[in-house]
Amino acid sequence: MKTSKEFQANRDNWNQRTAIHVESDFYELEAFKQGKNVLRQLELAELGEVQGKSLLHLQCHFGMDTLSWARLGAKVAGVDFSDTAIEQANQLANELNIKAEFILSDVYSAPKVHQEKYDIVFTSYGTIGWLPDLDKWAAVIKHFLKDGGTFYMADFHPVVWMFDDHFHKVTYSYFNEGPDFELSEGTYADRESEVSGGTYFWSHSISEIIMALKNAGLELEFLHEHNYINWNCLQGLEEIGPYQYILPQWGHKAPYMYSIKAHNKRA
Numbered sequence: 001m002k003t004s005k006e007f008q009a010n011r012d013n014w015n016q017r018t019a020i021h022v023e024s025d026f027y028e029l030e031a032f033k034q035g036k037n038v039l040r041q042l043e044l045a046e047l048g049e050v051q052g053k054s055l056l057h058l059q060c061h062f063g064m065d066t067l068s069w070a071r072l073g074a075k076v077a078g079v080d081f082s083d084t085a086i087e088q089a090n091q092l093a094n095e096l097n098i099k100a101e102f103i104l105s106d107v108y109s110a111p112k113v114h115q116e117k118y119d120i121v122f123t124s125y126g127t128i129g130w131l132p133d134l135d136k137w138a139a140v141i142k143h144f145l146k147d148g149g150t151f152y153m154a155d156f157h158p159v160v161w162m163f164d165d166h167f168h169k170v171t172y173s174y175f176n177e178g179p180d181f182e183l184s185e186g187t188y189a190d191r192e193s194e195v196s197g198g199t200y201f202w203s204h205s206i207s208e209i210i211m212a213l214k215n216a217g218l219e220l221e222f223l224h225e226h227n228y229i230n231w232n233c234l235q236g237l238e239e240i241g242p243y244q245y246i247l248p249q250w251g252h253k254a255p256y257m258y259s260i261k262a263h264n265k266r267a
Contacts, residue, residue, distance in 0.1 A: 006200035026189035050074040053119040063089030081106040138216035145264035188233040229256035
């Protein structure tokens with residue numbers, strides 16, 4: 001599948017978004033600089049202890065989660081295709097004197113520019129929808145994991161992405177039927193911001209995700225589905241607890257997120 005046009009549009013868009021996100025209240029950057037860990041309780045509990053382990057963060061944006069793992073004792077590296085995001089991540093690591101390596105690359109090209117192997121490969125929240133081919137994605141995860149290494153991801157449930165922004169009607173397919181295009185109207189972090197152009201994205205069902213990992217040779221430990229969302233990033237969410245939100249019209253009756261833990265088979 002030819003994706004150069006889509007890739008360039010998405011990168012341009014995320015370069016714009018990064019500049020907005022760094023300044024937004026959504027990302028709590030100032031609190032992070034003062035020592036706040038911005039990882040959510042879900043991934044902290046499910047991934048577990050990272051002290052002394054090496055961790056690669058795919059699609060790391062401007063590095064706050066990556067650096068949060070470093071504060072917990074991991075040796076970290078982050079990969080992102082936005083040069084603005086990688087620049088900001090390096091600036092943040094230097095300002096806070098946190099050791100980290102940030103690599104400018106799209107996911108698929110990362111094995112060509114980075115050769116290390118890791119105990120953990122991590123990705124989270126709004127990531128794989130920017131990728132057309134999950135078999136290639138899973139092969140990259142496999143490539144970077146040590147024998148016996150762990151892959152962990154948490155993300156928004158594909159059911160959420162089927163609806164329009166106001167959750168009035170089903171707009172997009174649950175299944176991967178090629179890229180959809182959406183003109184930019186601000187970002188989830190600041191809906192009043194000005195972002196030009198638009199983005200291309202791909203739908204991925206739960207079965208597509210699981211089978212891509214399985215076909216790459218990873219062994220599933222768990223798949224969990226969650227009846228709340230831990231980011232206030234969608235239209236119309238209602239807060240029900242610290243970092244817990246639901247749509248009033250859905251309540252707890254629908255999946256908002258999922259999480260996966262898998263392991264690379266030992267040789």
